[in-house]
Amino acid sequence: MMKLDQLIEKKYIFHIGNHQKITDITNNTRKVKKGSLFIAIKGTKVDGHNFLEEAIRKGAVAVVLTDREKALNLKEKYPFLNIILTQNSRKIQAQIANKFYGDPSKGLKIIGVTGTNGKTTVTNLLLQYLETAGKNVGIIGTIHYKYKEKIFASGRTTPDSIEWFYLLNEMKNRSAEYIVAEVSSHAIDQYRVYGTRFEGGIFTNLTQDHLDYHGTMEEYFKTKDRFFQYIQETNPTGIIATNTDDPYGEKIYRKYRDYLNIISYGTKKADFIISDFEVDMTGVSFTYKYGNIKRRVRSKLKGEFNIYNIAAAFSYLISAGFDIDFLHHATEKLYPIRGRFETIENEFLVVNDYAHTPDAIEKILKSLNQIKKNRVIIVFGAGGDRDKGKRPLMGKIAEQLADVIILTSDNPRSEDPVKIINDIKSGMEMKKEIYEIIDREEAIKKAIEIAQKDDIVLIAGKGHETYQIIGDKTYYFDDLDVAKKYLKGRNLNI
Numbered sequence: 001m002m003k004l005d006q007l008i009e010k011k012y013i014f015h016i017g018n019h020q021k022i023t024d025i026t027n028n029t030r031k032v033k034k035g036s037l038f039i040a041i042k043g044t045k046v047d048g049h050n051f052l053e054e055a056i057r058k059g060a061v062a063v064v065l066t067d068r069e070k071a072l073n074l075k076e077k078y079p080f081l082n083i084i085l086t087q088n089s090r091k092i093q094a095q096i097a098n099k100f101y102g103d104p105s106k107g108l109k110i111i112g113v114t115g116t117n118g119k120t121t122v123t124n125l126l127l128q129y130l131e132t133a134g135k136n137v138g139i140i141g142t143i144h145y146k147y148k149e150k151i152f153a154s155g156r157t158t159p160d161s162i163e164w165f166y167l168l169n170e171m172k173n174r175s176a177e178y179i180v181a182e183v184s185s186h187a188i189d190q191y192r193v194y195g196t197r198f199e200g201g202i203f204t205n206l207t208q209d210h211l212d213y214h215g216t217m218e219e220y221f222k223t224k225d226r227f228f229q230y231i232q233e234t235n236p237t238g239i240i241a242t243n244t245d246d247p248y249g250e251k252i253y254r255k256y257r258d259y260l261n262i263i264s265y266g267t268k269k270a271d272f273i274i275s276d277f278e279v280d281m282t283g284v285s286f287t288y289k290y291g292n293i294k295r296r297v298r299s300k301l302k303g304e305f306n307i308y309n310i311a312a313a314f315s316y317l318i319s320a321g322f323d324i325d326f327l328h329h330a331t332e333k334l335y336p337i338r339g340r341f342e343t344i345e346n347e348f349l350v351v352n353d354y355a356h357t358p359d360a361i362e363k364i365l366k367s368l369n370q371i372k373k374n375r376v377i378i379v380f381g382a383g384g385d386r387d388k389g390k391r392p393l394m395g396k397i398a399e400q401l402a403d404v405i406i407l408t409s410d411n412p413r414s415e416d417p418v419k420i421i422n423d424i425k426s427g428m429e430m431k432k433e434i435y436e437i438i439d440r441e442e443a444i445k446k447a448i449e450i451a452q453k454d455d456i457v458l459i460a461g462k463g464h465e466t467y468q469i470i471g472d473k474t475y476y477f478d479d480l481d482v483a484k485k486y487l488k489g490r491n492l493n494i
Contacts, residue, residue: 001021001022001023001035002021002022002099002100003020003021003022004020004021004022004037004062004082005020006099007022007025007037007096007099007100008084008092008095008096012084012085012086012092013082013083013084014071014075014083014084014085015071015074015075015081015082015083016082017061017062017078017079017080017081017082017083018061018080019035019061019080019082020061020062020082021035021061022035022036022037022061022062022100023035023036024036024037025037025039025093025096025097025100025162026038026039026162027039027040027041027048027093027160027162029051029054029055029058032054032055032058032059032060033058033059034058034059034061035059035061036055036058036059036060036061036062037060037061037062037063037064037082037096038051038052038055038056038060038062038063038064039063039064039089039092039093039096039162040052040063040064040065040066040067040089041089041090041093042066042089048065048089049065049066049067049070052065052070052074056074056078056081060081061080061081061082062081062082062083062084063081063082063083063084064084064085064086064089064092064093064096065083065084065085065086065089066085066086066087066088066089068085071083071085088191090161090190090191090192091191091194093160093161093162093191094161094164094165094191094192094193094194094195095194095195097161097162097164097165097166097195098161098165098194098195098196100165101165101166101168101169102169103195104165104168104169104172105168105195105196105197105198106197107172108168108171108172108176108177108178108179108197109177109178109179109199110168110178110179110180110181110196110197110198110199111123111126111178111179111180111181111198111199111200111201111202111316112181112182112183112193112198112200112201112202112227112231113126113180113181113182113183113201113202113204113312114182114183114184114185114188114201114202114203114204114224114227115202115203115204115205115206115224115243116204116205116206116207116208116209116357116359116360117204117205117207117305117355117357117359117360117363118204118205118305118308118309118312119141119142119157119182119183119184119204120141120142120143120182120337120340120354120464121306121309121337121340122202122204122309122312122313123139123141123180123181123182124139124141124143124180124337125309125310125312125313125334126180126313126316126317127139127180128330128333128334128335129313129314129317129322129327129330129334130178130180130317132326132330132333133322133326133330135177135178136148136175136176136177136178137176137177137178137179137180138167138171138176138178138179138180139179139180139181140158140159140164140167140179140180140181140182141157141158141180141181141182142157142182142464143337143338143339143464145159145167147170147171147174147176148174150174152167152170157182157184157186157187158181158182158183158184158186158187158192158193159192160190160192161191161192161193161194161195164192164193164196165195165196168196181193183201183227185210185213185214185220185223185224186210186213188223188224188226188227189213189214189223189226194230197234197235198230198231198234198235198238199235199238199239199320200231200235200238200239200240200241200260200261200316200319200320201227201228201231201238201239201240201241202240202241202242202312202313202316203224203228203240203241203242203243203246203248203249203252204243204246204249204308204309204312205243205246205248205249205308205359206220206221206224206246206248206249207357207358207359207360208357208358208359208387208389208390208393209357209387209390210386210387211387211389211390212385212386212387212388213387221248221251224248225251225252225255228240228252228255228256228260231260232256232259232260236259236260237261238260238261239260239261239262239263239316239319239320240252240256240260240261240262240263241262241263241264241265241312241315241316241319242262242263242264242265243264243265243266243308243311243312244264244265244266244268244269244270245266245267245268245270245308246266249264249266261319262319263315263316263318263319264315265308265311265312265314265315266311271290271315272288272289272290272311272314272315272318273288273289273290274286274287274288274307274308274311275287275288275289276296277304277307279302279303279304279367279370279371280371281302281345281349281371282300283298283299283300283301283302284298284299284301284302284303284304284306284307284310285297285298285299286307288311288314290315290318290324293324295328297328297331297332298331298332299331299332299334300332300334300335300336301334301336301341302336302341302343302367303341303363303364303367304363304366304367304370305360305363305364305367306341310331310334314327314331337464338463338464339352339353339354339462339463339464339465340353340354340463340464341353341364341367342463342480344480344483344484344487346487346492346493347453347454347492348374348451348452348453348454348455348456348457349455349456349457350448350456350457350459350483350487351364351368351456351457351458351459352459352463352479352480352483353458353459353460353463354460354461354462354463354464354465355380355460355461355463356380356382356383356410356460356461356462357390357394358390358393358394358397361378361380361394361397361398361460362397362401364458364460365378365397365398365401365402365458366401368456368458369401371456372454372456373454374452374453374454374455374456375403375404375452375455375456376401376402376403376404376455376456376458377402377403377404377405377406377447377450377451377455377456377457377458378398378402378404378405378406378458378460379406379408379440379443379444379446379447379457379458379459379460380394380398380405380406380407380408380410380458380459380460380461381407381408381409381410381412381417381420381421381424381440381461382394382410382420382423382424382461383410383411383412383413383461384410384411384412384413384414384415384417384420384469385413385414385415386413388423391420391423391424391426391427392423392424392425392426392427392428393427394424394427395407395424395425395426395427395428396427396428398428399427399428399429399430399431399432399434402432402458403432403433404432404433404434404435404447404450405428405432405433405434405435406434406435406436406437406443406446406447407421407424407425407434407435407436407437407443408421408436408437408438408439408440408442408443408444409438409439409440409443409468409470410440410461410462410468411462411468411469411470412469412470412471413469413470413471414471414472417438418438421436421438440468440477440479440482441477441482444459444479444482444483444486445482445486447459448483448486448487448489448490449486449490457483459479459480459483462477462479463479465477465478465479466478
């Protein structure tokens with residue numbers, strides 16, 4: 001419980017009412033209770049301003065809004081109500097949540113990972129390295145929000161600011177020392193982590209995705225860059241690791257090299273150079289060079305792209321002061337992440353992977369082509385109500401790099417799955433063996449049925465997800481479980 005004037009600067013308080021003790025903060029009317037502060041957020045589909053009176057009826061004693069006319073009406077109708085008027089409710093929400101939960105980032109070492117692809121893997125690798133070093137580590141990301149054995153929730157890549165600061169506080173109270181977190185472009189743009197003191201951040205890459213939200217690649221990059229600007233402004237000793245093989249990562253390096261503790265990783269001119277890649281079904285091996293140290297290391301992680309993910313975490317931790325010998329030996333113990341190059345080995349190989357962007361599809365297919373003995377069969381679709389421009393690019397890449405393509409549904413949401421498939425096909429020449437099977441289970445079944453000895457079946461797009469969104473309903477669906485079902489039907493070992 002906190003007093004209103006402890007949570008918000010007086011300049012934002014439009015009207016002082018009664019009951020200035022705040023017991024809870026929320027932007028969801030279903031969670032409002034007596035003594036709540038309700039924050040009206042205007043989203044892309046729902047406007048919280050339409051639920052203000054419902055929140056008041058349920059017991060909210062204070063509200064945050066951006067509509068002055070509504071503020072005047074509420075003042076007249078509810079003189080007991082505390083009204084906060086702002087131009088940016090998301091930013092104010094972050095400030096309030098941070099104060100309500102006691103500024104929890106103080107005393108924590110929080111590492112944010114951003115980029116189009118690799119965020120989930122890199123955060124999980126950081127988790128493994130740090131736990132191997134005996135640290136208490138929490139993780140906030142796409143698969144789940146977790147500290148040790150306690151799973152708080154699973155959901156968006158980065159939660160909204162209320163849940164974010166709640167999680168930081170909960171993990172801190174349970175003795176967490178480090179938090180590793182995925183920081184999405186939406187989270188940066190919507191102030192979800194605003195007010196957090198980050199120890200540092202990692203930039204993995206930037207390729208086409210989310211242009212339905214950002215509009216252009218430059219705007220997408222500017223949003224990512226705001227995260228590193230924020231680190232520069234709030235933590236002069238902040239650490240950055242950036243992939244300088246990526247042109248946007250190179251921009252990050254050039255911009256911040258004189259201001260922050262920055263380390264570059266990549267195959268070309270970099271502080272942490274990776275080279276001589278070898279990829280097979282047992283994992284990867286590569287040489288790294290850092291200063292005068294040059295060594296070769298092996299990891300059980302599969303796929304060439306995972307060398308970059310390892311380099312991201314490894315190089316960051318070098319800059320954070322971890323011993324390079326420790327990191328070298330810990331790399332050999334790293335284990336794979338759920339839904340990332342997850343495999344079932346039989347007379348043919350089944351690979352389950354989250355790849356759902358052109359770049360990710362290209363990287364996983366190239367890795368599979370390096371180890372294939374026969375054909376590569378890919379099953380994939382594209383998410384509905386998301387960046388449509390990437391669909392033909394995904395189709396083009398799949399046709400170039402796979403031998404058999406099975407187009408299906410991903411999470412179609414409100415879109416017609418047939419239209420999504422047609423968008424994918426618009427980038428294809430339709431010269432390979434191609435199937436169109438809308439039902440995702442039937443598509444996976446088809447892939448298992450036609451697979452021959454030494455083929456590789458790649459089921460792409462959903463990875464760790466255990467659901468499928470069709471229309472406005474969410475159904476249980478696990479790609480790997482479906483694959484096992486039909487492997488069993490062929491009397492193959494699973």
